[in-house]
Amino acid sequence: xxxxxxxxxxxxxxxxxxxxxxxxxxxxxxxxxxxxxxxxxxxxxxxxxxxxxxxxxxxxxxxxxxxxxxxxxxxxxxxxxxxxxxxxxxxxxxxxxxxxxxxxxxxxxxxxxxxxxxxxxxxxxxxxxxxxxxxxxxxxxxxxxxxxxxxxxxxxxxxxxxxxxxxxxxxxxxxxxxxxxxxxxxxxxxxxxxxxxxxxxxxxxxxxxxxxxxxxxxxxxxxxxxxxxxxxxxxxxxxxxxxxxxxxxxxxxxxxxxxxxxxxxxxxxxxxxxxxxxxxxxxxxxxxxxxxxxxxxxxxxxxxxxxxxxxxxxxxxxxxxxxxxxxxxxxxxxxxxxxxxxxxxxxxxxxxxxxxxxxxxxxxxxxxxxxxxxxxxxxxxxxxxxxxxxxxxxxxxxxxxxxxxxxxxxxxxxxxxxxxxxxxxxxxxxxxxxxxxxxxxxxxxxxxxxxxxxxxxxxxxxxxxxxxxxxxxxxxxxxxxxxxxxxxxxxxxxxxxxxxxxxxxxxxxxxxxxx
Amino acid sequence: xxxxxxxxxxxxxxxxxxxxxxxxxxxxxxxxxxxxxxxxxxxxxxxxxxxxxxxxxxxxxxxxxxxxxxxxxxxxxxxxxxxxxxxxxxxxxxxx
Numbered sequence: 113x114x115x116x117x118x119x120x121x122x123x124x125x126x127x128x129x130x131x132x133x134x135x136x137x138x139x140x141x142x143x144x145x146x147x148x149x150x151x152x153x154x155x156x157x158x159x160x161x162x163x164x165x166x167x168x169x170x171x172x173x174x175x176x177x178x179x180x181x182x183x184x185x186x187x188x189x190x191x192x193x194x195x196x197x198x199x200x201x202x203x204x205x206x207x208x209x210x211x212x213x214x215x216x217x218x219x220x221x222x223x224x225x226x227x228x229x230x231x232x233x234x235x236x237x238x239x240x241x242x243x244x245x246x247x248x249x250x251x252x253x254x255x256x257x258x259x260x261x262x263x264x265x266x267x268x269x270x271x272x273x274x275x276x277x278x279x280x281x282x283x284x285x286x287x288x289x290x291x292x293x294x295x296x297x298x299x300x301x302x303x304x305x306x307x308x309x310x311x312x313x314x315x316x317x318x319x320x321x322x323x324x325x326x327x328x329x330x331x332x333x334x335x336x337x338x339x340x341x342x343x344x345x346x347x348x349x350x351x352x353x354x355x356x357x358x359x360x361x362x363x364x365x366x367x368x369x370x371x372x373x374x375x376x377x378x379x380x381x382x383x384x385x386x387x388x389x390x391x392x393x394x395x396x397x398x399x400x401x402x403x404x405x406x407x408x409x410x411x412x413x414x415x416x417x418x419x420x421x422x423x424x425x426x427x428x429x430x431x432x433x434x435x436x437x438x439x440x441x442x443x444x445x446x447x448x449x450x451x452x453x454x455x456x457x458x459x460x461x462x463x464x465x466x467x468x469x470x471x472x473x474x475x476x477x478x479x480x481x482x483x484x485x486x487x488x489x490x491x492x493x494x495x496x497x498x499x500x501x502x503x504x505x506x507x508x509x510x511x512x513x514x515x516x517x518x519x520x521x522x523x524x525x526x527x528x529x530x531x532x533x534x535x536x537x538x539x540x541x542x543x544x545x546x547x548x549x550x551x552x553x554x555x556x557x558x559x560x561x562x563x564x565x566x567x568x569x570x571x572x573x574x575x576x577x578x579x580x581x582x583x584x585x586x587x588x589x590x591x592x593x594x595x596x597x598x599x600x601x602x603x604x605x606x607x608x609x610x611x612x613x614x615x616x617x618x619x620x621x622x623x624x625x626x627x
Numbered sequence: 628x629x630x631x632x633x634x635x636x637x638x639x640x641x642x643x644x645x646x647x648x649x650x651x652x653x654x655x656x657x658x659x660x661x662x663x664x665x666x667x668x669x670x671x672x673x674x675x676x677x678x679x680x681x682x683x684x685x686x687x688x689x690x691x692x693x694x695x696x697x698x699x700x701x702x703x704x705x706x707x708x709x710x711x712x713x714x715x716x717x718x719x720x721x722x723x
Contacts, residue, residue, distance in 0.1 A: 117691050120637075124690055260683050313679045321675045324653055328660030328713070329671035331720050340668045424669030429676060 118269060125265035126468060132258050133465035137458055137496045139255060142238035143308075144454030145503060147439060147447050150196030151585035152231040156510050158571040159224040160214065163582050164198040169217040171358040171377065177220035178202050183213040186384070190377040192393075193217045195444075196585045230506050233525050246319050253316020259309035266298055287470040294463040297456050304453045305460075311437035314430075343406045343416030346380035346388035353385035353410040361389055361412065365405040369419070371396040372403060385410040395421060399441050401431040444584075451592075465492050487540075494539030495532075497552045502532035504559045507593070511563075511570045554604040561597025564590035639695010647702035648685030654709035655681045661716035 145152075154160050171190075178184075185204040193199055200215040214223040240248035278296075283289035298305070314321075326337030358377070366372055375393035387409035392402040404418040420431030435441045439450040469492065472485045509527045539548055567590055568574035578586035656674030663670040685702055692698035 120691050257679050257682055260679060261686055264683060264687065310679060314675060317678070318675070321656070321678055324657050325660045325671045325674040328657040328674060328717070329667040331717070337667075337671060340671075424665045426663075426665070426671075426673040426676060427669045430672035 121265045121268040125262060125269055128258055128262050128265070129461075129464040130468050132255060132262070133461050133468075134492055134495050135251075135255055136259060136461040137465075138241070138499060139238060139252060139312075140454055140458040140461055141499055141503075142234055144451050144458060146231070146235040146238045147451050147454065148196075148585075148589065149231040149235045150194065151589055152234070154197055154585050155567075155589040156230045156507075157224070158573060160197075160199060161573065161578075161581075161583050161586055162198050162216075164193075164195040165218060167218065171362055174200050174215050174217060174220055175358055175379075177215060177222075178213055181213065181222050183211070185211070186380070186382045186387075188379040188382070190379070192375055192377065194375070199223055229524055230510060233506070233528070234503065249316050250320055251316075253313050253318075253320065256309045256311075256313030256316055259305065260313065263298075263302070263305050263309060267302070270295060270298070287467060287474065290463050290467050290470060294460060294467060297460045297463065301453050301456045301460065304450075305457060307436050308454075308457070311433045314433050315437055339416075341418065343388075343390065343404065343418070346384075347386045348381045348384050349386040351385040352383055353387070355382060355387060355409050356407075356412050358389060361407045361409070362391060364407070364412075365391040368405060368417075369395060369403060371398075372405075375402070379409070382409065388415060392418075394435065394440065399432045399435055400428075401434045462496055465496075486544075489545045490540045491536070493545045493549060493552070494536030497539065497549065497556070498532045498535030501535055501552065501556045501559065502528045504556060504563065504593075505531040507563050508559065508566065511566045550604050553600050557597045557600030557602075557604060559597070560593045560600065563593040563597070637690065637695065640689050640692055640698045641695075643692070643695055643698035643702050644686035644689030647699055647706065648682045648689060651685050651702050651706045651709065652678045652682035654706050654713060657713045658709045658716070661713060661720070 175188075178188075183202060183204070185206075187204060187206075189203045189205070191197065191201040191203070198217075200217045202213045202215070204211045212225070214225075215221065216223060236242055239252065241251060242248065243251070281292070283292055322337070323334060326332075326334045330336040330340075358379075362374065362377075365374070372391070373393045373396050374391050376390075378390040378392075379387070380390075381387040388406055389409050390404055390406045392404040394400055395403055398421060400420040402418075403420060404416070405414065406416040407413065408415055420428060423431075439447045442449075469485065469489050472482070473489070506524055506528045509524045513523065535552070539545065539552075542548060564575060567586075568577075573583070573586060575587060575590055578584075578590065656678045658674075659677055660670050660674035663673050665673075689698040689702060692701070
């Protein structure tokens with residue numbers, strides 16, 4: 113490859129990484145955490161913690177229990193129980209408001225009214241950056257494109273990538289160490305980054321692309337393209353009708369596709385002759401998006417079916433995008449693998465930015481460091497260091513804030529934003545980054561390690577209790593906090609692995625080599 | 628050196644890669660979504676799946692092009708050709 117091409121690739125990698133590094137850090141970190149939205153939703157509400165019972169239950173009986181409890185909306189969205197959320201979760205959305213009810217799937221008892229705030233908050237940070245749709249979603253999608261660009265240019269400039277699968281030298285400077293770590297993380301997580309960046313770009317830009325592709329494939333009829341996905345909407349006929357049993361229709365869907373794992377049930381216009389029920393979920397043993405069966409709740413007629421396995425090559429490939437991005441295949445082990453690889457990507461973003469900063473600051477060591485570089489270092493530390501701390505604060509607030517049984521914890525997101533903002537301001541106007549980074553990491557580590565202790569003290573559910581009661585979602589969240597917290601404390605002790613010297617040697621490592 | 632001066636002021640290449648590449652990726656995606664011989668539900672996804680790959684390829688081409696003018700010329704012509712195909716395909720579909 114020509115030296116000029118390699119240099120351009122290097123410049124592209126460096127500048128795209130610099131512009132997007134902090135942004136990618138936020139997306140990767142929030143994405144890693146939000147993999148466990150189900151587990152977190154149950155963890156944050158001790159009253160919902162219960163053992164997972166996979167025995168079948170009557171969906172029709174639970175619907176009638178909900179209606180008897182006053183939750184008798186004609187349009188309902190039902191999340192079926194799973195090991196992370198071992199309860200039936202009914203939701204109704206109306207005029208921007210949403211109403212929820214949780215039931216024990218086996219005895220129908222109504223569970224305390226709560227709202228999975230941490231889980232939803234972190235999930236929304238990852239998918240929309242808490243910006244109005246579609247701005248945040250499209251920003252995420254475009255960042256997926258540029259992450260792919262970073263990956264391709266990274267492959268081109270690092271020719272010795274197989275040799276970089278292992279660290280074989282002892283780094284003498286911090287920049288050398290950061291560079292080795294960046295290459296190591298990038299090389300090991302290359303397939304993962306490819307999958308996440310590509311699927312993230314598709315998912316983020318689906319709303320943007322969908323219009324164009326529907327225009328092309330359905331002669332401009334976007335409604336027809338949407339209906340091919342979702343099926344026709346239920347049309348209210350204003351004629352009350354007898355509703356069929358949800359259990360009978362569920363059995364019918366399972367007869368049609370015995371490996372269907374029903375995750376969601378959507379009921380539309382219940383009580384009317386035009387009512388629909390939709391059963392959707394992945395097919396066990398396959399890598400597919402939600403297969404869907406829609407029936408008329410009055411006549412039992414099949415209204416629509418989406419079978420991603422029965423379509424052509426491209427729809428089958430597209431059906432893999434969502435499970436590949438959210439690790440909704442392969443069970444808990446796959447989610448943990450994604451979690452650690454996601455944290456690796458987070459670290460990759462951080463080390464990329466840090467390498468650039470080290471280079472800039474060391475280049476100007478004899479003169480004063482440029483003010484813009486110093487400012488950028490402060491902003492980067494504030495945003496990247498503040499995000500984990502703010503996330504931990506969210507968990508602390510949830511455990512310490514006294515609240516009524518049916519009252520949502522409205523202040524937790526505010527605490528998150530305030531902590532993040534405060535730490536960013538401290539980083540921008542307080543001590544220099546090198547002085548602040550270590551105490552920030554140590555403080556975050558201690559706060560994270562204390563979360564399981566706080567959980568035990570406030571709920572009575574210590575590690576051993578959750579393990580003994582098979583509440584693995586509680587145990588998993590606590591153990592992760594403890595391990596990551598202790599890991600951060602350990603790393604904070606040796607934060608500066610070597611004196612900053614021999615910058616010329618480090619420069620030679622990150623500059624592109626001649627072909 | 629001419630190459631180094633181009634690397635230091637590559638706004639033409641950058642805009643061609645970012646803006647031109649986006650337009651080209653959309654045009655190519657739509658072309659495949661119109662002409663690919665399969666069901667509409669299937670070929671609709673082909674365009675979406677190709678979009679990131681085409682854009683990345685266009686960016687890499689544009690960034691390494693000799694000049695911004697050349698990058699814009701190549702990507703612009705390709706975009707126009709594919710857009711013409713798209714317009715023709717949509718017209719024929721609606722006329723049929």
